[in-house]
Amino acid sequence: MTSSNPSYLIIGAGVFGVSTAYHLIQKYPNASVTLVDRDAYDAESRVAASWDWNKVIRADYDDKVYCRLALEAQEIFKTDPLWQPHFHQTGVYWTCRSAYAQNVIANHKDLGRNDDIIALPVAEARKLYGGVFDNADYTGVKEVLVNRASGWAAAGDALRAVTKRCLELGVSYITASVTNLEFDGRGSCTGVKTQAGGTLSASHVVVAAGAFTPTLLEWSAVKSGNPGLRAGERIVAAGITTGMAQLNEDQYQKFKDMPVGFQGYTPDEGKPFIGSIPPTKDRELKWWGSKIFTNTREVFPGHYISSPPPTQDYNQWKVPGPLKQDIVESRNLWYGPESAKWEMTKHRICWDAFTTTSDFIISPHSASKGLYIATCGSFHGYKFFPVLGKYIMQMLEGELAPELIERWAWDRQRPDSSQNVEYPNSEMKHLLEPAAKL
Numbered sequence: 001m002t003s004s005n006p007s008y009l010i011i012g013a014g015v016f017g018v019s020t021a022y023h024l025i026q027k028y029p030n031a032s033v034t035l036v037d038r039d040a041y042d043a044e045s046r047v048a049a050s051w052d053w054n055k056v057i058r059a060d061y062d063d064k065v066y067c068r069l070a071l072e073a074q075e076i077f078k079t080d081p082l083w084q085p086h087f088h089q090t091g092v093y094w095t096c097r098s099a100y101a102q103n104v105i106a107n108h109k110d111l112g113r114n115d116d117i118i119a120l121p122v123a124e125a126r127k128l129y130g131g132v133f134d135n136a137d138y139t140g141v142k143e144v145l146v147n148r149a150s151g152w153a154a155a156g157d158a159l160r161a162v163t164k165r166c167l168e169l170g171v172s173y174i175t176a177s178v179t180n181l182e183f184d185g186r187g188s189c190t191g192v193k194t195q196a197g198g199t200l201s202a203s204h205v206v207v208a209a210g211a212f213t214p215t216l217l218e219w220s221a222v223k224s225g226n227p228g229l230r231a232g233e234r235i236v237a238a239g240i241t242t243g244m245a246q247l248n249e250d251q252y253q254k255f256k257d258m259p260v261g262f263q264g265y266t267p268d269e270g271k272p273f274i275g276s277i278p279p280t281k282d283r284e285l286k287w288w289g290s291k292i293f294t295n296t297r298e299v300f301p302g303h304y305i306s307s308p309p310p311t312q313d314y315n316q317w318k319v320p321g322p323l324k325q326d327i328v329e330s331r332n333l334w335y336g337p338e339s340a341k342w343e344m345t346k347h348r349i350c351w352d353a354f355t356t357t358s359d360f361i362i363s364p365h366s367a368s369k370g371l372y373i374a375t376c377g378s379f380h381g382y383k384f385f386p387v388l389g390k391y392i393m394q395m396l397e398g399e400l401a402p403e404l405i406e407r408w409a410w411d412r413q414r415p416d417s418s419q420n421v422e423y424p425n426s427e428m429k430h431l432l433e434p435a436a437k438l
């Protein structure tokens with residue numbers, strides 16, 4: 001392939017990969033655009049963090065860049081017929097133990113927004129929405145941010161629908177596990193090798209493999225003898241446990257119109273933002289735990305990095321007791337004693353790729369021409385699904401705004417993670433030791 005006739009191979013069909021394919025094929029209807037993923041796009045179960053019953057779609061960011069991007073994406077979720085059927089505008093209810101609410105409101109004002117977004121005293125807020133959060137833990141809460149413009153999306157359904165549209169538009173989808181990147185004699189990336197032994201080639205190779213990205217880069221570094229390919233400190237793979245409870249008819253009536261809830265913590269409290277999402281069409285209520293854990297293991301003889309378990313499904317459905325207990329404790333932060341009776345139907349460990357500042361990596365890889373990285377959702381990437389590909393395409397074409405180049409670069413300043421409540425806070429094997437305290 002010459003640069004006048006580019007082709008695109010995207011490893012990973014989560015939101016970063018699929019959005020890239022969607023934007024590329026719309027701009028270049030005759031281009032060769034291929035998604036390769038270990039799981040079929042319509043599989044019953046997938047390892048992608050993007051494949052889920054639901055994800056929060058909010059623009060409640062105290063960071064102005066992500067606030068603007070989230071508003072842009074949310075607009076598409078609300079108005080575009082491809083995305084709109086999957087969006088539910090339930091509002092967001094966010095308990096704030098810092099100045100978070102005021103910062104978010106200031107951002108919305110600066111961005112010229114008129115959304116229905118307010119900060120309320122606890123006593124007033126907890127009576128809202130039929131009092132569904134009246135039993136929540138309000139220790140240390142200064143005020144509650146209520147944004148009625150936010151909501152959630154049926155994440156797996158939206159991912160499937162957009163992938164299907166990509167295929168209709170001419171994108172190819174190959175179900176295969178990639179074992180390593182391939183390079184020519186000058187070190188430029190030319191494609192990938194699959195577990196079945198096949199080779200896929202393209203002029204542009206985009207790695208959007210989520211939590212598996214550091215492992216794939218490690219394997220490729222070993223195989224090619226180019227240590228510069230490694231992710232190193234740039235990307236950390238980590239898991240979080242989610243739980244779902246089946247609501248009976250009475251419970252469903254109480255919770256069906258609830259907003260998304262967030263317990264907001266500060267770095268001193270040692271917890272991430274703990275969220276709970278309104279019941280799905282199957283009447284299952286979801287929330288996640290407070291432990292974000294690495295899984296350091298030997299991915300190649302002598303090479304230790306954090307990586308999802310080495311099974312086809314990342315052992316995502318085998319949730320050990322201490323992680324289920326984390327789910328119980330998070331549930332109690334929201335719903336109090338009556339929730340102890342709920343019937344738990346699902347536990348899942350969801351793996352994502354993290355950076356110390358929660359900024360994505362959307363960047364050429366500095367160690368190989370033709371190789372690009374687009375991932376690191378850092379536990380908040382889904383909501384940007386409709387617009388990620390627009391910015392990834394700008395990166396591929398050298399048209400990304402300087403502010404975003406700096407934010408998302410492969411090589412950039414990396415502050416430590418001490419101020420980031422959403423950064424991995426434990427190692428999985430330590431949590432599973434008998435004396436582990438959750």
Ligand SMILES: Cc1cc2nc3c(=O)[nH]c(=O)nc-3n(C[C@H](O)[C@H](O)[C@H](O)COP(=O)(O)OP(=O)(O)OC[C@H]3O[C@@H](n4cnc5c(N)ncnc54)[C@H](O)[C@@H]3O)c2cc1C
Binds near residue numbers: 011179208380382
């Ligand atoms: C529990 C949990 C809750 C979250 N909640 C929210 C939320 O409410 N709102 C929000 O905005 N964000 C949320 N996020 C974050 C969001 O889900 C992720 O940031 C985002 O989905 C990551 O997208 P991705 O495309 O980078 O990775 P993924 O969605 O993980 O996709 C990566 C793909 O790469 C494929 N792959 C990996 N390795 C290979 C290989 N070797 N060969 C072939 N294919 C491969 C995988 O099969 C997978 O399909 C949450 C994350 C978690 C874990």
